[in-house]
Amino acid sequence: MSETYTLTREIPVGDAYDLVVAGGGPAGAAAAICAARLGGKVLLVEAAGCLGGMGATGLVCAFDPMADGEKMLVGGFMRELVETLYRRGFLKPGIDPDSWRKKYHVWTPFSAEGLKLVLDEKALEAKVELRFFTRVIDADTDHKKVRGIVLSSIEGYEYIRSKTFIDATGDAVLSRLCGAPCREAGIDTEHIMPSSLAAVFSNLDWSKKNPGFQNPEGVKLIEEEYEAGNFIQCDRHLVGISQIGNSIGYLNGGHIFGLRAARVKDLTEGMLLGRRIVRDNERFLKKYSPACADMELTATASVMGIRESRRIAGEYELNFDDYMARRQFPDQIGVFNKFVDIHPYDCSREEYDRLVREAFGSDRLNPGECFGIPYSILVPRGFENLWAAGRCASSDVKVHGSIRVMPAAAMMGQAAGTAAVLSVRTGRPAWDLDTRELVETLREAGAYLPQRELSETMTRT
Numbered sequence: 001m002s003e004t005y006t007l008t009r010e011i012p013v014g015d016a017y018d019l020v021v022a023g024g025g026p027a028g029a030a031a032a033i034c035a036a037r038l039g040g041k042v043l044l045v046e047a048a049g050c051l052g053g054m055g056a057t058g059l060v061c062a063f064d065p066m067a068d069g070e071k072m073l074v075g076g077f078m079r080e081l082v083e084t085l086y087r088r089g090f091l092k093p094g095i096d097p098d099s100w101r102k103k104y105h106v107w108t109p110f111s112a113e114g115l116k117l118v119l120d121e122k123a124l125e126a127k128v129e130l131r132f133f134t135r136v137i138d139a140d141t142d143h144k145k146v147r148g149i150v151l152s153s154i155e156g157y158e159y160i161r162s163k164t165f166i167d168a169t170g171d172a173v174l175s176r177l178c179g180a181p182c183r184e185a186g187i188d189t190e191h192i193m194p195s196s197l198a199a200v201f202s203n204l205d206w207s208k209k210n211p212g213f214q215n216p217e218g219v220k221l222i223e224e225e226y227e228a229g230n231f232i233q234c235d236r237h238l239v240g241i242s243q244i245g246n247s248i249g250y251l252n253g254g255h256i257f258g259l260r261a262a263r264v265k266d267l268t269e270g271m272l273l274g275r276r277i278v279r280d281n282e283r284f285l286k287k288y289s290p291a292c293a294d295m296e297l298t299a300t301a302s303v304m305g306i307r308e309s310r311r312i313a314g315e316y317e318l319n320f321d322d323y324m325a326r327r328q329f330p331d332q333i334g335v336f337n338k339f340v341d342i343h344p345y346d347c348s349r350e351e352y353d354r355l356v357r358e359a360f361g362s363d364r365l366n367p368g369e370c371f372g373i374p375y376s377i378l379v380p381r382g383f384e385n386l387w388a389a390g391r392c393a394s395s396d397v398k399v400h401g402s403i404r405v406m407p408a409a410a411m412m413g414q415a416a417g418t419a420a421v422l423s424v425r426t427g428r429p430a431w432d433l434d435t436r437e438l439v440e441t442l443r444e445a446g447a448y449l450p451q452r453e454l455s456e457t458m459t460r461t
């Protein structure tokens, strides 16, 4: 940067809170709602005009697996959410509840509009103060203690004080502003998992066949269409279109490789490319999937579907050895069984083969197994009153490939919101919270935490 401009402003100071949550995706919504239910005065600040994050503005309309083939692993707020969506008719028509309560590696498709509505209701019921169309743009931090943050909205800037803060921005935006140590994909790691622009289509005929393309014949078709000039890139990994309504489907297809979520230029170019890729996939699906023959594009997402960007370096970094060991932690706030799902880093055949090997190979946890997600991956190293939940929690690349998804994000959010309230109540900082009390409080709220041993102190590196 050759030139700089010094910005000096006197800005209004708003109300003070027990907790401010930045970002209202699965992690942030769970954090704010669960903290408010425990009596905290909570402000939830969301850049978009709804809650749900990737599941709503991102049009990513399916929850990852929540059971282990025998029982449901994901309890607490996430379980309540999926059950409410089911009762209200917002899940895929005709879905079997065992899909999320019992089955091994089965996704649960939902309506993005249903998710928005149910989260609105739960947030209002819990008396969370919501602020949409508002971004956290700065932080006032004194030695690993956050005093306040600066918000930007159509009304201008505002300074907000709070006793505690949760970063649920997906991209560790608040943690970085607070000076917490972070790692950025592609800079601090070798690769960046690609992004995708999701889309919703209507007028599908679900009584007809909707073949998958993640098989040798499907991949051959993709290669042929690319050779014929019908695809911008030869992206063999077409996840496909899933039913979410009577005649509606959600497309998770096409990748934007090397996109850095912390760069506006990348995001802008990614959206332009993403919309072209959706059209390529639409033509392909109309040709090869009978269910899609007459479908119409209803909407592409208004935000880029980011899988990997920035994560905090936490008190503990959950790693692949922990995953493979099915490690259980005394301070675990959730357990999970989902394979390491790292989408191809580029369009090469080698990368596609790597994905298939990893997703279906021996690294998969078996039915009945799970690994633990410890509290300490939510705490930026040494911080007193800041937590990071969801996609930006602390893990290595491989474990991130498993826990980056919505059910795990919601479990982390609920734990961070609960921890913030306990911290306010007891005066104990994030880095020294009584994790025995945290686990017991989460269990009371319906979390499934099977560890036998509890510990007052968290797991550390």
Ligand SMILES: Cc1cc2nc3c(=O)[nH]c(=O)nc-3n(C[C@H](O)[C@H](O)[C@H](O)COP(=O)(O)OP(=O)(O)OC[C@H]3O[C@@H](n4cnc5c(N)ncnc54)[C@H](O)[C@@H]3O)c2cc1C
Pocket: 022, 023, 024, 025, 026, 027, 028, 045, 046, 047, 048, 052, 053, 054, 055, 057, 058, 060, 061, 062, 063, 064, 107, 134, 135, 136, 137, 168, 169, 170, 171, 173, 195, 196, 197, 198, 252, 304, 305, 306, 307, 389, 390, 391, 392, 404, 405, 406, 407, 409
């Ligand atoms: C294409 C794609 C397909 C996926 N498929 C699945 C799937 O099938 N199943 C599944 O469970 N998961 C899936 N995922 C993963 C999952 O959707 C996300 O990783 C998950 O939503 C992460 O939750 P989060 O709350 O951490 O972040 P997000 O959902 O990203 O929410 C973050 C929120 O923070 C807000 N925000 C960001 N910056 C600021 C700021 N400065 N101030 C205020 N607000 C801010 C954003 O607007 C957003 O609402 C997929 C992801 C992608 C991209």
